[in-house]
Amino acid sequence: MTARHAVISGASIAGLSAAWWLRHTGWDVTVVERAPAFRDGGQNVDVRGVAREVLDRMGLVDAVRAVNTTETGTVLVDRDGRVTTELPSDGPDGATAELEVLRGDFARVVLDDLPDGVQFVYGETIQDVEDGAASVVPDRVTITTSAGRVLHADLLVIAEGVRSRTRDRVFTEDGDVDERDLGVTMVFGTIPRIPSDDDRWRWYTAVGGRQVHLRPDPYGTTRAILAHAGVDDLVGLDRAAMLAKLRDRYADAGWQTERVLDGFADSDDVYLDELTQIRMPRWQRGRVCVIGDAAWCVTPMGGGGASLALTSGYVLAASLQAVDRGDALTQADLDRAFVSFDEWLRPLVDQIQGIPKGIVHFAYPQTRLGLAARRVADRVLMSKLFAPVTAKLTRVADTDRPLPEVSVVRS
Ligand SMILES: Cc1cc2nc3c(=O)[nH]c(=O)nc-3n(C[C@H](O)[C@H](O)[C@H](O)COP(=O)(O)OP(=O)(O)OC[C@H]3O[C@@H](n4cnc5c(N)ncnc54)[C@H](O)[C@@H]3O)c2cc1C
Numbered sequence: 469m470t471a472r473h474a475v476i477s478g479a480s481i482a483g484l485s486a487a488w489w490l491r492h493t494g495w496d497v498t499v500v501e502r503a504p505a506f507r508d509g510g511q512n513v514d515v516r517g518v519a520r521e522v523l524d525r526m527g528l529v530d531a532v533r534a535v536n537t538t539e540t541g542t543v544l545v546d547r548d549g550r551v552t553t554e555l556p557s558d559g560p561d562g563a564t565a566e567l568e569v570l571r572g573d574f575a576r577v578v579l580d581d582l583p584d585g586v587q588f589v590y591g592e593t594i595q596d597v598e599d600g601a602a603s604v605v606p607d608r609v610t611i612t613t614s615a616g617r618v619l620h621a622d623l624l625v626i627a628e629g630v631r632s633r634t635r636d637r638v639f640t641e642d643g644d645v646d647e648r649d650l651g652v653t654m655v656f657g658t659i660p661r662i663p664s665d666d667d668r669w670r671w672y673t674a675v676g677g678r679q680v681h682l683r684p685d686p687y688g689t690t691r692a693i694l695a696h697a698g699v700d701d702l703v704g705l706d707r708a709a710m711l712a713k714l715r716d717r718y719a720d721a722g723w724q725t726e727r728v729l730d731g732f733a734d735s736d737d738v739y740l741d742e743l744t745q746i747r748m749p750r751w752q753r754g755r756v757c758v759i760g761d762a763a764w765c766v767t768p769m770g771g772g773g774a775s776l777a778l779t780s781g782y783v784l785a786a787s788l789q790a791v792d793r794g795d796a797l798t799q800a801d802l803d804r805a806f807v808s809f810d811e812w813l814r815p816l817v818d819q820i821q822g823i824p825k826g827i828v829h830f831a832y833p834q835t836r837l838g839l840a841a842r843r844v845a846d847r848v849l850m851s852k853l854f855a856p857v858t859a860k861l862t863r864v865a866d867t868d869r870p871l872p873e874v875s876v877v878r879s
Contacts (some may be wrong), residue, residue, distance in 0.1 A: 482760025
């Protein structure tokens, strides 16, 4: 068989899943990562639906379970910390899923299990992509990195997350990338754990479109999020100015807000994100494709992003293997592979991205009346009568369709 070479940009869940599966199906793989070393850290994510089966096929369920966040359930609390509602977390896909893990720990489990021979280039980004007629080598995509490294590949896989620059460099036509701002800003950070922190995700909603989240991690610290809707004036501020604005915004919010703000002031991993959905009508152009959050960011409002990222690496390798006859991979072969990739994955993405309009207003009430209505709705939704409806809300990345088959040729 002619050797195939994939360059993958981004060493997180999607990129490493693609590296794992492509290497196991006979590809030479080079991973380019912007960060100077593998990026640990990150917030709580979970493995849901069909991603559990992908993880099982990788033999990594126990490894992920071993680094689980220790979270056992999810509760909504009031201003005094009293539990007002308990969200169902009894099945594999409850509000707290069976497999909860920090993003960095999840990616590291895959990294540590990569087969031999995956090459890593840290601290560089892709500066130039020459494909099709522009490529200096026929039937190859030519990639130049920020350090001037030139790579020739059969395929470039962009897995750079929601703010992907290489995606924006390659998919440049009108309508290629639709970025939808959901109007929610989240500020994340790790703060010291205190004795009253328990093993549940505690979720507090205050008027003014504000939320506070506290979740356990396996390192004896607590992961905190301050989230608000309606105002996006934090981007571009330096750390001190951002924290000062947050202090103003959350001044009268109540519950443990002061503690979180104090914790953020001393934390070295505070970062913010404005929730943005990415919608792309096609995920391939020539010998370049885009997967994971870079292709279809569903945001934490939709859920299931980590599951889709993991699954996409598997489906990519399966789709490519199905068209592979052993000779050089032609553009027509790749086009057929991407039809299958798209057909298999897009329904899962659409299902999550189709979150109802108005969900932000419901989740982030501005007024006392809105908050009271939200509490009533929470109780109704958690009642036995509505249990089947509620269960569907957290059942994402799920399908009755079987995964396409992959045969591992290199273990
Ligand atoms: C607070 C929070 C909670 C979440 N909760 C959940 C959840 O409960 N369940 C769930 O499934 N998902 C959740 N998610 C989403 C999940 O984290 C993402 O969907 C998932 O990490 C996407 O993986 P990815 O590999 O596509 O991208 P990312 O994890 O964003 O990784 C992108 C990688 O590319 C690198 N990179 C970026 N630009 C470049 C470049 N130009 N060149 C080279 N490398 C580059 C980055 O350094 C990074 O390593 C949550 C996210 C957040 C923020």
